[in-house]
Amino acid sequence: MSVRHFLDLDGAATLPTEALALVDQAVADLVATRAMGAVHGQAGLGKTFAVEQALARRTDRADACWVSFPSRPTMRLVAATLFAELCGVAPGRRDRFALSAELLEQLADHRGRDGRERLVVVDEAQQLNRECIEFLRYLHDHRLTRFGLLLVGGDGAWQVLAREPMLRSRIYRRVVCTPLSGTQVCALLPRYHRIYDGVDAELLLFVDDHFAHGNLRDWAAFTATALELCQDTGAEQLDEQIARNAFALHGGVRPRPATSSAS
Template sequence: MSVRHFLDIDGAATLPTEELSLVDQSVADLVRTQAMGAVHGPAGLGKTFAVERALARRVGEVAACWVSFPSRPTMRLVAATLLEELTRVPVTGRRDRFALTAELLEELADHRGRDPRERLLVVDEAQQLNRECIEFLRYLHDHRLTRFALLLVGGDGAWKVLAREPMLRSRIYRRVVFRELTGEQVCALMPRFHPVYAEVAAETLLFVDDHFAHGNLRDWAAFTATAVELCRAGGRDRIDEAIARNAFALHGGTRAGAATR
């Protein structure tokens, strides 16, 4: 299983953030205990990348199934989509969600006699699900016939649903919260991210963060991809304020930070 950075920037390195380490440990713990977990936070902070990286390190140990849904899916759509991902066979006909649930319970049953790897179901963009759909996943996970770990990955909306329901929240064994990089983290980590930031003054890094990226890794990646091209075109090894301003212009100008930051 290969893991790619956003925009697949040549020379970019994986940043050793605390969240990356926590996700790696949480995936290991969830697989070991076959429990439920949640990874959540604002968009663009590397949640999916962190889970993909953790699973890439455990290809021989974990049978992972990834699934995502459109906004506000019905329980039948959740059941049908999940069954298709597990079986790789399109769901046809007019089967209702009860019939699909029965098939899901069979597919999610303890499969260690056929495959020694533990199973992990990853629900990406979990904030799209309402309480009933998350409760449906909980039902599948807790059923006496099934054996799999369940990881919900997405925006903070997913955690808001879980937090309102004690029966759901109490089942979350591992929880990792992603937040934007602080200014201190930007100065410490970005020089490790790409050579164009090597030995760049902290003031310049903070200038980029304050006017464009605001601690968001996806925005930093977008800026970096553009900055690399500008440095190459100008015969430069690293960025300065002039290159930063040119990059801002190519992205439509500076960007306001999130209201919560």
């Protein structure tokens, strides 16, 4: 399984954040216990990347089935998508009841391809409505099934999931992804890309305060633009003028986004 950096940024390194380590441990635990977990946080914080990397480290043990859905999908769409991913064939005209029966049969064996442990990953979980969440819980909790279930979601995901007490009480591992703090930015960014090597912490904080706000995707977008500007000017590292020019190419400085509750 190949894990790609946002924008396929040349020379980017994977930052050893606390969230990355926690997601790695959570995935390991869900694979081992076949339990249910959740990874959530604002958009752009590296949730999907962290899950992909954790699974890439366990290709010999985990067989991951990835699914995602549009806003407020029907139960039939959830069942049909899962069926297609797990069975490798289109669901045809089967109704959701027939699909549910076949999914229970398919998920009765905790072993996926090549005998590896099965883990179903639902991305963009905040799109699910109550009926779809209950359907996933039903599949996972059925006496016949044996598989791990990981729900990955952006803004509002935990609020959606936590509305269902029967689901919330079954979450065995939960990782809340948060933006990098100023201290983390100064410690980690020089390890992220060579254009930050030797750059003063004051300049890194300037970029973070005016543009990235601790968001890994925004830092990646800024870095890709700044790298092009460095190459155009022959600069080896970021300076304030390059930073300001990069801001301009992205439409100017960005206000700090409002934070959503993770409780």
